[in-house]
Amino acid sequence: MSGKLDDILVDISNEYLDSLADIYRKSGNIPYASSLLRHGKKLIDEGKHFITFMSSGESWKQDGTFFALMQFPHRYQVVVLTLSASGEKIYDILMKTKRIDFDEHKMVFYALPSSLYPAILRVIEDKALKIEKTNINYIYTISKEDAMKFQVEYPPGIKSAKLEKCHSNIVNTFWSNAFPGSDEYVTAFIENNGGIGLFFESTNELVSWVLKTGVGKIGLLQTAQNHRKKGYASILTKLLSKQIAEGGENPTTNVLITNKASIKLMEKLGMQNVGTCYYITLFKRDTIP
Known part of the structure; x- marks a missing residue:
């Protein structure tokens, strides 16, 4: 430079x-x-x-x-x-x-x-x-105190685990903002910032995931097409919010203004819209x- x-x-x-x-x-x-x-x-x-x-x-x-x-x-x-x-x-x-x-x-x-x-x-x-x-x-945010109060209940047969490099391909495949070379970008995200996935206990299949972004926010929240509308996004948002809160920060995420489903989820969880x-x-x- x-x-x-x-x-x-x-x-x-x-x-x-x-x-x-x-x-x-x-x-x-x-x-x-x-x-x-x-x-x-x-x-x-x-x-x-x-x-x-x-x-x-x-x-x-x-x-x-x-x-x-x-x-x-x-x-x-x-x-x-x-x-x-x-x-x-x-x-x-x-x-x-x-x-x-x-x-x-x-x-x-x-x-x-x-x-x-x-x-x-x-x-x-x-x-x-x-x-x-x-x-x-x-921009949605919640206080770390309120985030620590989140209660997480897993559906039968579902477990959570840390995302690994091997999961980057599926994360990138479902990412709406994917671009040429974004598989490497997603891999670097997971390596440097981490993330959480939900898996079937019986097969270890990854069905839903969330990453921590480069600015320490909640990002790339996604559920595989055949496993949506089961509350997985809510579970992951709570899990990563609690992880961020344990680190002393107020959990924050950004949601496209046209993404009505995510807006509804964040507001249901008690997150506050503080601007754009x-x-x-x-x-x-x-x-x-």
Whole structure:
């Protein structure tokens, strides 16, 4: 990554990530920010360096502004978060930095808060980039205290277990957002972040699953076509929510605004809709139609 030594963006030392997480937790804004920072710190401490946290100098101390790069196979994800009321600073940084590679990677602005959407659109326009796809999601969250109260009852013949690399193919096959090479992406997700599956006890067949995303959220919740409407998604959401809560974070998930079934599930579980965020996928420059 070019320009690292003299760039407007510099790495945030791992020792400060907890402090930055506390800033967001105390603010009550952007509920997945604290989870991202603490989950990312844990991964870095474990020697998994696919995630990098950066800020313009020490501006993270003043207004919480930071950038997180998550480099998975076939996906280059950029998280941009700030507690500032203005997106002008974000626009200025993105126009100047060389540490975010707009040219060679298929980028995704990941879980972008609605407040920053206009600033990012300006960056895309002024850098002559093109949008492949934009997804708008509701942000649902629940307190860790309430998540710990979830009661889980398994249907007869069903067990839960940790997802392994060998399960990535079936997860990718049923994923509605699959893309060329996404099987490697899903494998990296499972390896780095983990997930939970529901299996038949008799055959060990995987029938439903959920993953923890790169920002420590509940994601890729799915049930195989022939096993739906049996309450499996509710069980998995409770299980992963409790796991996240045990780690000290408030469980959070993003749901497409058109996904009525998932919206109904989250609200039935007592999760609160606290706003919207965007996922913006950009074309590589050499593939712009």
